[in-house]
Amino acid sequence: MASLLSRILARPTPEAARSITTVDDYLAAVNSVGFGFGGINYNLTSNVTGTYGTQPAEAISNDLEAYARHAYEANGVVFAVMAVRMLVFSAVRFQWQRLNKGRPSELFGTAALAPLEQPWVGGTTQDMLLQMMQDADLAGNSYWVDAAQVGADMAPGRTSTPATELVRLRPDWVQIVLEPRMIRGGQAGWRRLGYVYWEAGPNSGNDPVAFLPDEVVHFAPNPDPLANYRGMSWLTPVLREITNDKAMGVHKSRFFENAATPNLSVSLDKDVSLAAFQAFKEAMDTNHGGYTNAYKTLYLGGGADVKVIGDNFAAMDFKNIQGHGETRIAAAGGVPPIIVGLSEGLASATYSNYAQARRRFADGTMHPLWQNAAGCFANIVTSPGQDVRLWYDARDVPFLREDQKDAAEIQKAQAATINGLIMAGFKPEGAITAVTGEDLSLLHGQHTGLVSVQLLPPGTPHAGAAAGPTSAKPAPAPQPANKPGPKPAAQPAQPPASATPTPGG
Secondary structure: OHHHHHHHHOOOOHHHHOOOOOHHHHHHHHHHHOEEEOOEEEOOOOOOOOOOOOOOOOOOOOOHHHHHHHHHOOOHHHHHHHHHHHHHHOOOEEEEEEEEOOEEEEEEOOHHHHHHHOOOOOOOHHHHHHHHHHHHHHHOOEEEEEOOOOOOOOOOOOOOOOOOOEEEEOHHHEEEEEEEEEEOOEEEEEEEEEEEEOOOOOOOOOOOEEEOHHHEEEEOOOEOOOOOOOEOOOOHHHHHHHHHHHHHHHHHHHHHHOOOOOEEEEEOOOOOOHHHHHHHHHHHHHHHOOHHHOOOOOOOOOOOEEEEEOOOOOOOOHHHHHHHHHHHHHHHOOOOHHHHOOHHHHHOOOHHHHHHHHHHHHHHHHHHHHHHHHHHHOOOOOOOOOOEEEEEEOOOOHHHOOOHHHHHHHHHHHHHHHHHHHHOOEOHHHHHHHHHOOOHHHHOOOEOOOOOOOOOOOOOOOOOOOOOOOOOOOOOOOOOOOOOOOOOOOOOOOOOOOOOOOOOO
16 A cells, blocks of 8 residues: 555646636635745735725635535525435435346345445445535535445454445545556546545645545546546536625625614715714714614704615615525526525426426436436445446435326336236236336246236136037037946926817816
8 A cells, every 4th residue: 555655646646736716726826836026925815805995795715615614504595405405315225227238127236235225334325425415516526435445454442343334535635646648659638546535634744545546436426627537516606696695695684783774874064073073973873873773763963964875675676686696506506496495486386387397306417416426336336247237226215206196197007017918928027027127128038828818828728618609518428338328317298289188187
């Protein structure tokens, strides 16, 4: 491992070094090497001071901690969108899926999936997927390693290590190490050599840990267009919307803190002395400033004039402005506003609209994420054989279930198909597997050879059935020659047809 670490660290790391994506990143890079003039060093900053003397909005840095503190923890819209993504994403299970002639077929499970079903002691698949989606949303990447596979050392005081333990690597403490890919004497991109992880970050002073590419589960659902292997958070394109939404929240708070009224401009006569002006201002702030002084009557002396400056919420159409920003944040996260419960989505909410939004969210956002995650985890689990891939099982996800009527119609159609296959002579087990797996080629070799409705070979008479279409009685069975047949039963005497009874005779 020491030689592996030295080999990886000796390579250039353009993937980790390319971190200048905003003006703040550029200024930080300039400050790191120093900027001086006239013998004096200066630190450059992008903070902008507005005409009111304060910074109008706090910019959010492009890193995991800033996203977590200033977006996820401090913005209700971002939290709601991420919560929907995390909860639905974590509801699936992982299964193996057979590939029959290249086409997906039935799902099944084996003991090899145990690391994904219990990733650590007391952990579940849902616990792991929640953290996985949270990392991907905030940092654009999620990294996991199986401690048992990479040869984790035994912890002090322990006599044994868990057979399997998936370990989360904090994304901003991981660097992807690349080396030039040489083709025909020239460089054609970069080849991923491995990963290096520093506990508490590269500048912490802790020893780094190196991993090979096939030892790491790297989930990056949104590729960074300026990177080779690294992902990008979906929050990055809407940082301005998040900042504006926070600023609107501050605006509402300030509105109520200032007596729930617009700003006022008070002008006095030009002959008022400075001392009188300061005394008036102090009295005005004391008696009419803050929400505790709301609705008090304002008394003005001679020469004083009050004007309203700025717009109130109705004049500036505050609700629609804020709603548009919330919708753009939800759109960047791939979640329809009606699913999150945002105002613009609820304004047109109906049952049919919600059903359509749910299908859009499932088909356009969740299924690609699940497919990506299954492909990433295939890196650390052992496949049971050829023509088998790791896949996800979303059949038990409540969010994806159709309403009861649609579910009943689907089951009815499946039952009719299975019944028709059985009546056509296929084995019941094979018919059920083919229909549930949506692959009729699984019926190959499952036919019983019986084609009639009664599932009997052609020409075989059914017990109790008539031998032919006529109603004639069957002939008696032949009797042995040396044994006489049964005597016919005695019949009652019948009068001649021509005889006529005589009265009294």
